[in-house]
Amino acid sequence: MSIQIPRGTQDILPGEVEIWQHIEATAKEVCRQYNYHEIRTPIFEHTDLFQRGVGDTTDIVQKEMYTFEDRGGRSITLRPEGTAAVVRSYVEKKLYGQANQPTKLFYQGPMFRYERPQAGRMRQFVQFGVEALGSADPAIDAEVLALVMSIYAKLGLKNVKLVINSLGDKESRQAHRQALVDHFKPSIAEFCSDCQERLEKNPLRILDCKKDREHPLMGTAPSILDYLNEESQSYFTQVKAYLDALDIPYVVDPTLVRGLDYYYHTAFEVMIDGEGFGAITTICGGGRYTGLVEDIGGPSTPGIGFAFSIERVIMALKAQKVPLPVSTELDCYVVSLGEKAKAKAVELLYQLRAAGISSDKDYLDKKMKAQLKAADRLNARYTAILGDDELEKGLIVVKQMESGEQEEVELESFIQYMKQHTQGGN
Structure with missing residues (x-):
């Protein structure tokens, strides 16, 4: 019996790998122009890093991680995303002490999540991501958004839409959290078991549920934008003003939430609507985070970042029939x-x-x-x-x-x- 490739993984053969190289080279060149520098972290980390950094109420930690015990009895996990590992390195190597701040980094490499394989969603997939650590200036939010949109523009993708939202600061989120609990609690038995569990732990994530997205209460859920305090409103207004100044189109979607626990203030996704690519589909996600560096043992440090999978970008390029300067000559x-x-x-x-x-x-x-x-x-x-x-x-x-x-x-x-x-x- 022949040995076959594990489900949810892929071989990238000559003739196809050149497309990957083109995308990676393009993204790296844009990062160079924005003064972001590459960081490489291990493919596996201590499990506790992701439990603390990603959040123990997330689907990633609860259902999707490849976790095992090594020969020394330590719990080890193949990295499911890149931000926690970058922040761990930032703290451990004391990058916050360097003279040039903020610390601006990019990474690329394989990530691992145990989920049902489908088009654009693999168990081993390659992410390209950016993290800017050490600045609470709304201008750095605009810079990160401009960077990712520049990558897609340079690759030649069309019909790319930037969708943004504000999740507010801690005070705003707590007020919104209570409003969500009050909204969903009387009918929570009608929702899936995951949502029932999220009600008290992290009710914001109910809005991100795929199973119950058509439930009537989803459409009438309290908007975070109605609970932003003055400081959060001012921050979001400044981010939008910078995007307007840069002539970067965007859409504000108050229902946009991110699946990880550490996001505050700016949250965003990049979507694409292309013939042959199905419905409007997310090809990038990210946002600003507060508290993540402290959770991993570092000083109070704000950050913002994004990540996208190379596989989804390739799907979009092929769906739009974008000519690629790929030569095997x-x-x-x-x-x-x-x-x-x-x-x-x-x-x-x-x-x-x-x-x-x-x-x-x-x-x-x-x-x-x-x-x-x-x-x-x-x-x-x-x-x-x-x-x-x-x-x-x-x-x-x-x-x-x-x-x-x-x-x-x-x-x-x-x-x-x-x-x-x-x-x-x-």
């Missing part, structure tokens, strides 16, 4: 005929690669016609043909595959010739 394919020519081809191939020229050759002892077909399948720009006769004369035939033109080149100047024609080298 080969600079040169060396065709050799005869034993001496084959030996020389190995040497030439090494020299081509050392000169920065992507190149390859036949290793299956194919005939010349088959070697030329291989060069064509590999999208080779040039084919260099060397036989024993050419070798004896100190020549090699170089063919430009697109035009079909070919010329004899002296072997001594072959590498330089290829540099000039593939790189414009001198």
